[in-house]
Structures are given as structure tokens and as C-alpha cells.
Amino acid sequence: MGLSLLTSSDTWFIDGNFRLASEYFKQLFVFRVRKNSFFITVVYCILECKTQYTYEHLFRTVMNECEKREKYPDPVFLNMDFELAVMNAAKLILSSHTTIRGCFYHLYQSTYRKLQELGLSKRYKKDEASRKFCTMVDSLNFFPLDDVKNGMERIKKNIPTGAEDFIIYFDTTSVNEPFKEISTNKSNIRLRRIPPVFPPCTWNVHQTTVSNDDSNRHRTNNNVTEGWNNRFSHLIGIKNPKVWHLIRKLKYEIASNYAKLALDDVGETNMKTTKLGQMRTTEIKLKELCARFVSGKINTSDFLNSISHNIRKQSNN
Structure with missing residues (x-):
């Protein structure tokens, strides 16, 4: 489900959170995409480091896992934090026509x-x-x-x-x-x-702001990833949880995503x-x-x- 949504989306929102990482790991890194009226996390990664090599391996792994399933993602826009190592890794691994945008x-x-x-x-x-x-x-x-x-x-x-x-x-x-x-x-x-x-x-963000393309409207990861970080932090309940506690909560989150998708299929929305x-x-x-x-x-x-x-x-x- 996650990789299918990732492949079908031309705009990715990625973000790392250090407080949500389990012990012995550096960060929880997520990929989020838009599905009609809401955003959904489609890839969850627990990373040990925050080096460019780590991010290169991350992007390469995601692309390879998609290809194994005969899916070929080709994002047009990649929105992220101002992390030079992530930007450099994305430039090396993703398509040359992918526009990398720092989050406002x-x-x-x-x-x-x-x-x-x-x-x-x-x-x-x-x-x-x-x-x-x-x-x-x-x-x-x-x-x-x-x-x-x-x-x-x-x-x-x-x-x-x-x-x-x-x-x-x-x-x-x-x-x-x-x-x-x-x-x-x-x-x-x-x-x-x-x-x-x-x-x-x-x-x-000038061109994004004046664009009439609704899919190109989001200038910031704040509502897209930071809102999710805050909500998931509340679900976790503690800082730097045990790895099995984190995995258990991630399973709850994935189940919640399935419910959102089911509601979306019948025309419901959870956006206030x-x-x-x-x-x-x-x-x-x-x-x-x-x-x-x-x-x-x-x-x-x-x-x-x-x-x-x-x-x-x-x-x-």
C-alpha cells in the first residue's frame, strides 16, 4: 500500500524526527504523500546515522524495493528540511528532474x-x-x-x-x-x-504560491510532517522509546492509515x-x-x- 501511494505521487514530503527514534538509533525518518484531501505516511525508516551515505542508502533502498514490486516512482517535487546531507543524497539517487525544495x-x-x-x-x-x-x-x-x-x-x-x-x-x-x-x-x-x-x-516559494496547480500548493512541511510528528509523539507517549514499543505504535499508525483510505474511498474527509x-x-x-x-x-x-x-x-x- 505505502509504496504504491509513493509511486503514484509526484510530490514527496520527507522528514526526520530525533525524539521519536528508539534507543540505539538516531532518528525516525518518514516519507509522506498527499491522497486527495489528506496526507499519509507511506514509508517509515529507523536510521542509525544522519550522514549523507546513510541517506543515499535510504533512497536507494526505497527505490529498489519499489522496483522489486514493478513500481517505478519518479517524484517531480521533494520537500524537506534544510539538511545538506539529505539534499545531496537525493540529488545523487533520485531523477535529475526532481526539484528539491526546502521547507518554508x-x-x-x-x-x-x-x-x-x-x-x-x-x-x-x-x-x-x-x-x-x-x-x-x-x-x-x-x-x-x-x-x-x-x-x-x-x-x-x-x-x-x-x-x-x-x-x-x-x-x-x-x-x-x-x-x-x-x-x-x-x-x-x-x-x-x-x-x-x-x-x-x-x-x-514564489512559483509555488502563484501556481494554480493544487498539488503544487504546499510550501511547508509544517502541516504535512510536523503535525504528524506531534500527533505520533503523543501516541508514543515517551521520548526515545524502546524499539518494540515504537514498532507496535507504528503498526497502530498503519492500521489508522488503512481506515483513512477506506473513508476516502467513500468520499469522507478528516480535514476540519x-x-x-x-x-x-x-x-x-x-x-x-x-x-x-x-x-x-x-x-x-x-x-x-x-x-x-x-x-x-x-x-x-
Whole structure:
């Protein structure tokens, strides 16, 4: 059942959870896909490591198991966390035309973790202006790819005192090409631009936002994988459970998936209409703002402010 759904889906959502891993293992790694009105976990993997080699073996094993059953998955989109080892492994094993997309929610999380690392988290929580500025950085996700650097330059003109290191970090890892020193000897030092670790093409969601293709609408793993992580964590009941306890709960989860599929076959849905309505409203607003920016009806500053407002409003819901 799981591999059949994986094969029939052109968009995969993958995620690793370290708290759900059983003892002696590093993480529980899952593949999720959309089935009509809901998402379902189709592959569960208990991994010992988080190296690129481990992820290569994981992807290769999944593809091989599909082929054994005469199934040939060929995903168009792969949504994931900003984990370089996973991205590199996916590029090596999956089809060259598979578009790898970093999750907007995880980018949002990673920027906040950097704020914590720089000692700015308290200021972010207490100061509305600082919080708005940081959300404007996240708003770069919604710029057309060719305009991301222009948006970054606009943000640089209004950096709050103390946030300089944060902007340098985001700019060099996710937007502009940083310089790398190349030297053959002390008297011959040259600088060369190198690609950022996570270039805009891996995290930009502009095209996804304006797309009319409903299957291409999901910019984030938050509702797709994080929601499942929270629910399954509650089902497990403890952190880093014994392996047999984890397997027993996974069997319960698989049984629940069969029930969801049975309900779906007769036209039932488990998506709350109120939540779906809230999501749709935000989607429409963001899509309209992107269209207005592309048509020149709003400038860069107004676009940053408007997107930032909607992001903060959504995160507070």
C-alpha cells in the first residue's frame, strides 16, 4: 500500500524526527504523500546515522524495493528540511528532474535558531520592530527568484542595531555568493565567489504560491510532517522509546492509515473545514500579493511589509 501511494505521487514530503527514534538509533525518518484531501505516511525508516551515505542508502533502498514490486516512482517535487546531507543524497539517487525544495517552515525555524545562537531571541520576543524585521527576512521566500537579491538589498538598508551578524549569516548562506579565499602562497591571495549553501532556488516559494496547480500548493512541511510528528509523539507517549514499543505504535499508525483510505474511498474527509478555510484565506492573500508585485502595483518595501504581516498573522493562528 505505502509504496504504491509513493509511486503514484509526484510530490514527496520527507522528514526526520530525533525524539521519536528508539534507543540505539538516531532518528525516525518518514516519507509522506498527499491522497486527495489528506496526507499519509507511506514509508517509515529507523536510521542509525544522519550522514549523507546513510541517506543515499535510504533512497536507494526505497527505490529498489519499489522496483522489486514493478513500481517505478519518479517524484517531480521533494520537500524537506534544510539538511545538506539529505539534499545531496537525493540529488545523487533520485531523477535529475526532481526539484528539491526546502521547507518554508523549517527555514523559518532555522532563522530563529540563529537568533538564539546570537543571543537575540529575547529581543525578538519582546520587541515588535525586531520581530517584524526578522519576519521580513522570511518574506524573501515570496519574491520572484530574480528579485530575491534586490529584496535582500532593501532589507540591508534597515538593519536594526545588533542584527548585523544575523543578516550576514542569512545573506551568505542563502542569498548572495560569499567570497572564498584562494591562495597558492602568502604573496598570491585571490578571492572567488562560491554558491551559497542553500541557494534561493531551494527555498523560494514564489512559483509555488502563484501556481494554480493544487498539488503544487504546499510550501511547508509544517502541516504535512510536523503535525504528524506531534500527533505520533503523543501516541508514543515517551521520548526515545524502546524499539518494540515504537514498532507496535507504528503498526497502530498503519492500521489508522488503512481506515483513512477506506473513508476516502467513500468520499469522507478528516480535514476540519474551519482549518482548511483559514489556510485557503492565507493562500489567497499571499497569491494576490505576489501577483500585485509582479505586475508592479506595489513596490519592494510594501511587498516586504505586506508579506511579513501575513506570515506573522498566520503563525499566531
